[in-house]
Amino acid sequence: xxxxxxxxxxxxxxxxxxFEENVDRFVDSNFSLAPKICGHVVRVVGLTLEAKGIVAPxxxxxxxxxxxxxxxxxxxxxxxxxxxxxxxxxxxxIGISPGAKVWVHADQSKIPIGPEMLGRVIDGxxxxxxxxxxxxxxxxxxxxxxxxxxxxxxxxxxxxxxxIKAINTCLTLGQGQRIGLMAGSGVGKSVLLGMLTRNTQxxxxxxxxxxxxxxxxxxxxxxxxxxxGLSKSVVVAAPANVSPVVRLKATHLSHLIAxxxxxxGKNVLLLCDSLTxxxxxQREVGLAIGEPPTAKGYPxxxxxxxxxxxxxxxxxxxxxxxxxxxYTVLAEGDDKTDPxxxxxxxxxDGQVMLSRDLADAAHYPAIDxxxxxxxxxxxxxxxxxxxxxxxxxxxxxxxxxxxDLIQVGAYExxxxxxxxxxxxxxxxxEDLLQQNSSEAFSMDTCRGLLEEVLGDDYV
Numbered sequence: 001x002x003x004x005x006x007x008x009x010x011x012x013x014x015x016x017x018x019f020e021e022n023v024d025r026f027v028d029s030n031f032s033l034a035p036k037i038c039g040h041v042v043r044v045v046g047l048t049l050e051a052k053g054i055v056a057p058x059x060x061x062x063x064x065x066x067x068x069x070x071x072x073x074x075x076x077x078x079x080x081x082x083x084x085x086x087x088x089x090x091x092x093x094i095g096i097s098p099g100a101k102v103w104v105h106a107d108q109s110k111i112p113i114g115p116e117m118l119g120r121v122i123d124g125x126x127x128x129x130x131x132x133x134x135x136x137x138x139x140x141x142x143x144x145x146x147x148x149x150x151x152x153x154x155x156x157x158x159x160x161x162x163x164i165k166a167i168n169t170c171l172t173l174g175q176g177q178r179i180g181l182m183a184g185s186g187v188g189k190s191v192l193l194g195m196l197t198r199n200t201q202x203x204x205x206x207x208x209x210x211x212x213x214x215x216x217x218x219x220x221x222x223x224x225x226x227x228x229g230l231s232k233s234v235v236v237a238a239p240a241n242v243s244p245v246v247r248l249k250a251t252h253l254s255h256l257i258a259x260x261x262x263x264x265g266k267n268v269l270l271l272c273d274s275l276t277x278x279x280x281x282q283r284e285v286g287l288a289i290g291e292p293p294t295a296k297g298y299p300x301x302x303x304x305x306x307x308x309x310x311x312x313x314x315x316x317x318x319x320x321x322x323x324x325x326x327y328t329v330l331a332e333g334d335d336k337t338d339p340x341x342x343x344x345x346x347x348x349d350g351q352v353m354l355s356r357d358l359a360d361a362a363h364y365p366a367i368d369x370x371x372x373x374x375x376x377x378x379x380x381x382x383x384x385x386x387x388x389x390x391x392x393x394x395x396x397x398x399x400x401x402x403x404d405l406i407q408v409g410a411y412e413x414x415x416x417x418x419x420x421x422x423x424x425x426x427x428x429x430e431d432l433l434q435q436n437s438s439e440a441f442s443m444d445t446c447r448g449l450l451e452e453v454l455g456d457d458y459v
Contacts, residue, residue, distance in 0.1 A: 066095035112137035124250030154319025163199025163440035176315035176322035183354035202269035208254030211277025
């Protein structure tokens with residue numbers, strides 16, 4: 001009898017020990033016993049939800065319960081004042097009522113990133129939208145990325161072959177350069193962006209379609225990228241009809257993916273269409289939380305965001321990998337002094353301006369050499385190439401400045417030898433600067449064409 005009692009006691013102690021160990025392991029790995037604190041919605045104004053009774057940091061993801069608690073809406077903390085949290089939902093806040101419960105889902109925005117993303121189309125939250133099944137990546141990164149010490153950045157040393165004659169000859173780009181593609185609406189900006197996508201040599205292509213028309217997503221994939229192009233690309237799509245917070249997240253996500261592949265030593269081409277729509281999204285968020293409007297209604301946060309985004313591109317640490325970034329900028333109403341155009345021009349390593357006059361004259365791509373510049377060209381091309389490019393730019397500019405006089409017959413031949421030469425070479429220069437969207441010209445071919453046009457005529 002005593003032996004049986006002892007055996008039973010040993011069994012109880014063993015079971016007790018096993019139970020405690022497993023409970024501790026389960027609690028440590030799965031959840032905290034701390035109570036979940038819920039706040040409640042006190043006000044909805046425009047895009048913004050105001051909540052009380054909850055503490056959360058900026059950037060936190062929250063859940064908001066609907067009136068009948070049958071679904072929840074995701075939102076992000078974008079500001080606070082005293083005890084009030086300002087949240088902007090990812091979707092339409094339909095069904096949200098006064099007193100709706102709010103709780104923190106995650107205290108920061110971390111998204112899985114990995115090589116599995118190649119060939120996929122995702123939304124601003126990293127979710128696949130291409131009907132190719134789930135996307136599983138092992139590593140997670142914060143959307144803000146990691147800042148590079150400017151003293152550790154590599155220099156721009158290698159030429160980037162774009163396959164576009166006007167750019168290769170007179171606006172030569174380098175690997176790791178940040179360039180702006182600036183134009184009004186309807187002058188061929190999207191076509192030129194497609195040409196850059198197809199013709200530019202890069203290990204990985206990241207395309208951020210931010211705030212543009214939804215139909216352009218499928219068109220860009222089918223007509224511009226194709227199956228081969230998509231295989232080495234990641235498309236992040238956040239069209240104009242999604243929440244401004246999601247559009248901003250899509251912008252940061254496209255940069256984060258580019259940084260991931262750059263840090264693997266790859267040469268990445270990042271296309272962001274468009275920087276103006278990113279500014280619009282930030283304006284919506286800023287005005288919704290009470291920021292004062294400044295230039296053209298843009299709050300100060302817009303002008304703080306632009307340089308931060310642009311500085312994420314460039315050559316990697318000690319020259320290891322690079323991100324060549326092309327940002328499209330919409331000059332609203334063809335206004336070249338638009339504040340977003342100004343901040344982009346000041347922050348980027350050059351710009352390619354598109355001219356409506358050239359587009360109206362069926363001159364494609366409608367690149368205006370007078371307003372375009374590559375700030376790294378001088379340091380990456382051979383002296384002879386730079387000299388010839390400057391000669392052609394001077395001739396083209398001189399002709400454009402006197403075009404009206406020439407067309408009305410007011411210019412007398414022989415008055416200006418340089419202008420005479422510009423008139424003589426006008427057709428050859430125009431042919432050099434024009435190109436069909438299906439054509440591609442290598443850098444060597446472009447240099448040869450430039451030398452052929454100028455010949456020995458220019459002294």
